[in-house]
Amino acid sequence: MNWLDTIVQGILLGGLYALFAAGLSLVFGIMRLVNLAHGDLIVLGAYLILLIVSLLGLSPFVAALVALPLMFGLGYGLQRVVLNRVLGEDILPPLLVTFGISVVLQNGLLQGASADTRRLPTGDIGVASLNLGPVTIGVLPLLTFASAVAVIVLLNHMFYHSALGRSFRATSDDPVTASLMGIRPRMVFAQATGIAMMIVTIAALYLGMRANFDPAIGPARLVYAFEAVIIGGLGSLWGTLAGGVIIGVAQTMGAAINPEWQILSGHIAFLLVLLFKPRGLFPRAFD
C-alpha cells in the first residue's frame, strides 16, 4: 500500500470539504446562523448545474458560471424572505426552519429529479492525471484543491480589504452599532448568504464532477463541512481548510485499511480534535 499516495489523495479530498465548509463558516461568522440545509443546498447546486449542462449543452464549468448569479439570488432571497425573520437571541427558530428547508429540498429534489444517481459530465479532465513518481495526482482533485485555496484567499481579501468585508465584520461584531453607521444588517445578512451560495455552487461543481450524487446525500456533506469548521476553529478560514484536509486524510487512510471505515475514521478524527482541542486547532473567534 502506498501511504504517501493515500495521504496526498486525502489532502486533495480535503479541498472539497473546505469548499463545503467555507460557506457554512461565512454565514455562521456573520450572523451566528447554522444552516442545517447547507448540504442540501450544495446538492441543489449540483442539480442546477446539471440542468444547465443538459439544457444548454455547456461544459460544467461554464454552467457553474451561469449558476453562480442564480444561486446568489436564491441565497439572497432565502435570507430576506425566510431566515431574517427567525434570527435572534433564540437559536431554536433558525435551526428548526433550516431543518425544515433541508427536508423540503431533499424531497423536492426527489420528486423533481428522482432518486437516480447523477453525475456531471467531466470530459477529458475527469480522467487526466499528473504522474509524479510514487504519487499520481488527478487533475480534477488538484483543481478542486486549488479552487478551495482561491476561494479562501478571495474571502479573506474581501473580509479584510473591502468595504463589503468591513460591513460584514462590523455587523458580525455588533449589528446595532453597525446600523448606526448606515449599515443595514438585514441587507448585509442577505449579501452574506448570497455569497455563501456562490461558494456552494463552486462546491457543487466539484462534488458533481468528482462522484455520483442523488437527492439524499446533502446531510452527510453538511456533517463533513461542520467537522471541518470545528476542527479548524471558528472564524479562521485557513483553519477550515486545515480541518477539511484532516477529515479528508482520515477518510482516505481509513478507507485504505478497510473500505467500511472511510466515513467512520473521518468522524473519529473529528471527535479526537474535539476531545483534545475543543475550540479547534486555530481558533480566532470567541463565541
Added chain:
Amino acid sequence: MTTSTPETGYRVETRTRTSRVAGLAAIVLLAGLFVLPAFASRGLIQDLFFIFTMLTLAQFWNLLAGYGGLVSVGQQAFVGIGAYAMFGAVILWGLDPLPAILLGGLAALALAVPFGFFAFRLQGAYFAIGTWVLAEVARLVVAQWRAVGGGTGTSLPRQATETIAFTETIAQLLDVRPAAARDILAYWLALVLAILAIGGIYWLLRSKRGLALAAVRDNPQAARSIGVDGQRVKWFVFLAAALGTGLTGALIYMQKARISPDAAFSLSDWTAYVIFIVVIGGIGTIEGPIIGVLVFFLLQTLLAQYGAWYLMILGLVSIGVMLAAPRGLWGSFSHRTGIQLFPIRRRLTGGRL
C-alpha cells in the same frame, strides 16, 4: 407543588381548576385506552402504538429542546442503541424480549455518558450538529456488529417473538392470535411508557429541578448567580431523555421484530418527525406534542400515498408554523385563551391583601 405559609394563608400553586378537570378527563380517557384492545381492531391498535411511541419520543425531545434548550438532532442514536441492545440481549443471551427492553433503556443511558461528554463541548447550534455526528458514529459502529446482522440487519428469532412473556395470557384472555397478542402487549407498554413520560416530565417541571431547568434555559448567567448548577441540570435532562428514548426504541423494535442500522438510526424517522411533531404542536409545552402527534398522524394518513410530497408538505408546514406562530398550535391557543392543561407556572393564590 404546594408550599404553604400558615401566617398569611398565601400559597404558591401551579394547579388550576382547568388542570384539575383535565386531570379527571385524562384518567377516564386512559381507562378507556387501557380496555380498548378488548374491542378494537388490530389495525387501530397498531396505529395507536405508533402514536404513543412517537408521542413519547416527542415528549423527551421537547424536554431536551423546549425546556432544556438542548437542540439535539441525534436522538436517533438512543432509539437505535436501545433497539440494538434489546436485539443483542435476545439473540446472544436468549433473554425474553420484555426484560430486554429495560436493558435497551440502560444501554441508551450508558451511551449518553460519552455522548454528552463530547456534545456538551459544543454550544447551541453546534451542539445540534455535534449530536448528529455522534449518532452517525453510533450507526457506523453498530453496522460493524456482525452478530446482529452488521449493515444489513436481522430479525428477532421466531422462538423469541412467539414466547414473549404475557402474550399467551393475553391471547387466551382476549381470544386473539399470538401475533395480535404481541401487538396488544406492545400497545399497553407504549401506553404505559407514554403515561410515565408525560407524568414524569410534568412532575419534573413542577419540582425544584424543573424551576432550575427553566432558569438555565432562559438565562444561564442569572441562573448561575443564584446558585443553579447549569451543567448538572443539563446532564440530568440529557440522561433522562436518553433513557426514555432508548426504552421507546427498544419497544418499537420489539413490535417490528426486524432491525437494520439504517432504519434504527434513521434521522428522519426518529428525529425529524419528532421535531415536526413538537414544533407544529407547540415547543415548550406538554400539551404541544400531544396535539402535534395527532396532526402528524392525520397528515400521514391523508398524504402517505404521495410519497415525497408528504415530507415536503410536512417541512413546509413546520417552516410556516415557525414563521407565523412560533409557539405552535397549542402554544398559540394557550396564549390566546390562557388555558393550560399541564400548568407549570407558579402562581400566588389564597390569603388576603
